[in-house]
Amino acid sequence: MFSKDDLQQLAEYQGHPAVLSLTLNVDPTKRTRDEYRLTLRHLLRSVGGRANGDAARIEAFFDHEYDWSGRGLAIFSNQHEDFWKVYSLAVPIGDSIFVGPKPHITPLANLWDAYGRFVAAIVDRQGARFIFVQLGEIVDGEGVLGEEVRRSKSGVNAISTSRRRDADAPTERKESEKIKRNVKDSAAALAAFCEKHSPRYVVLGGNAEVLNELRGDLPQPWADRVIGAFAADIGEPDLAVRDRALKVIDEYEAKREAELADAAITAAAKNSHGAARLGDVLRAAHAGQVQTLLIAEGFQAPGYRCGQCGYLSAQSMTRCPYCSGTFDQIPDAVEAVISKVVEQGGRVEMVRGHMGLTEAGIAALLRY
Numbered sequence: 001m002f003s004k005d006d007l008q009q010l011a012e013y014q015g016h017p018a019v020l021s022l023t024l025n026v027d028p029t030k031r032t033r034d035e036y037r038l039t040l041r042h043l044l045r046s047v048g049g050r051a052n053g054d055a056a057r058i059e060a061f062f063d064h065e066y067d068w069s070g071r072g073l074a075i076f077s078n079q080h081e082d083f084w085k086v087y088s089l090a091v092p093i094g095d096s097i098f099v100g101p102k103p104h105i106t107p108l109a110n111l112w113d114a115y116g117r118f119v120a121a122i123v124d125r126q127g128a129r130f131i132f133v134q135l136g137e138i139v140d141g142e143g144v145l146g147e148e149v150r151r152s153k154s155g156v157n158a159i160s161t162s163r164r165r166d167a168d169a170p171t172e173r174k175e176s177e178k179i180k181r182n183v184k185d186s187a188a189a190l191a192a193f194c195e196k197h198s199p200r201y202v203v204l205g206g207n208a209e210v211l212n213e214l215r216g217d218l219p220q221p222w223a224d225r226v227i228g229a230f231a232a233d234i235g236e237p238d239l240a241v242r243d244r245a246l247k248v249i250d251e252y253e254a255k256r257e258a259e260l261a262d263a264a265i266t267a268a269a270k271n272s273h274g275a276a277r278l279g280d281v282l283r284a285a286h287a288g289q290v291q292t293l294l295i296a297e298g299f300q301a302p303g304y305r306c307g308q309c310g311y312l313s314a315q316s317m318t319r320c321p322y323c324s325g326t327f328d329q330i331p332d333a334v335e336a337v338i339s340k341v342v343e344q345g346g347r348v349e350m351v352r353g354h355m356g357l358t359e360a361g362i363a364a365l366l367r368y
Contacts, residue, residue: 002074002087002135007112010076010085010103011342019078020047020054020097021104027071027092037062043097050099053079061086071136072111076103090136091115100331102339106295109338110350111135114253118201120245121190123214124234125149125179125207128186131238132197133245138238140197144189146182150175183210187217194222201225201252203245205232227252257351261294264363265356276363278303278333279314284366285340286311286322292365293341295334297352299361303333312336334362 013019022043026036040062044055054077061075072093076085085103093111098104115135122129127145131138194202202225204211211229218226228248232241267274275284278301284290304313308325317327330336338348351357 001137001139002089002108002112004112004116006085006087007105007108007342010105010108011339013076013083013103015078015083015101015103016081018051018099018101019076019083019103020051020058020099022058022073022075022077023093023096023107024073024075025071025092025095026068026073028068030092033068039095043095047097047099051077057084074108098332098335100335102336104332104335105342106335106338106350109342109348113347113349114249115246117197117199118203118245118249119190119194119197119199120203120205120241121186121193121214122232122234122236122241123183123186123190123204123206123210125210126182127234128189129234129241130190130193131241132193132199133242136242136246138242141238142189142193144186146185147178149178149182179210180213183213184217187214187219190214191219191222194225199225201227201249203227203248204229205236205241205244206234207231254352257294257349258354260292260349260365261351261354261357261363264292264294264365265360267365268363273366273368274364275366276360278362281362281364282312282314282333282337284364285337285344288344289366289368290341290344290346290364291367292347292349293338294349294351294357294363294365295338296354296358296361297350299358300332300334301361303330303336304328305330305333305336310340312340337362 024036024040044058057077057079058075070088070090072089072091074087074089074093091111093107096107112135117134120131120133126149127143129143130141132140202222204226215223215226230244230248264274265276268276275281304316304327306320306323306325307328309320309323311320311322312333313327314333320327341348357363
């Protein structure tokens, strides 16, 4: 299972002489195995003789080891240093191949940004179910069951209000108190589940009235991490709950990314905790200022890297302004700055369809 630690380790790895990075969409609903193998062959041929040993290792893996599980696959290979990493993913990933001194982590950074860690909770009047999902894979699940809530024959959510001679018989008030206790207990259990897994997002499912009450009982910081809800029955299968939660996250992410891009471009224009376009962003990353890196989907640009201190530049220079070292041209400065920002503990956001960011290519919100 791929984790944030794995992403960090890939960002820090420096391959000698080079590392081959491959991602492949193996979603069985999209193509057959033969079609995936054909795509793989085309990708490996596209790098020519730059990674013969690594290409052969990957071909052997597909011939003898791979079980075709998951919906996406990422492989990083440097046979010269016995470096070999394989990650089977529960979410699809785009087809790509890259040969360079560092792993090409853009596709994985993009997936982690959108689907890294979330909790989905299905709640009704009597109890709740929770699942923890990491990069599309259901990792853990729990449930809580409270007091039984009486239901009348007129409907599954109706409570009988008829007069009763038996003082111990259920009344609307008693049933309402039971529901409140149950929902409060569900909120406490959800908070404990979130404390256990520290999700980035929480998505709720169930009846709107119950969910509104749950949100009022849910303590901080988890109440602030609830990003949306959907109508659901407590008995829905875990995979169905995961898929419906992912749709909520997709919608939320698109809106959030647009707001971040607006903020970064505005801050850059005001010269206040923001940077836009490749040169300014590279300088900010070298200074360790980048808190959130924003990249227009598909944006790539060549650049230059100092062989001594690693300073990245969008322009060719005779000597490094920081250490007087010499520069080497690199095919993708965007990939290089992603690795640097991840190493520094910053966030990386791939943004789709934002006009201002598409024009700039890249922007950043700065720490200072």
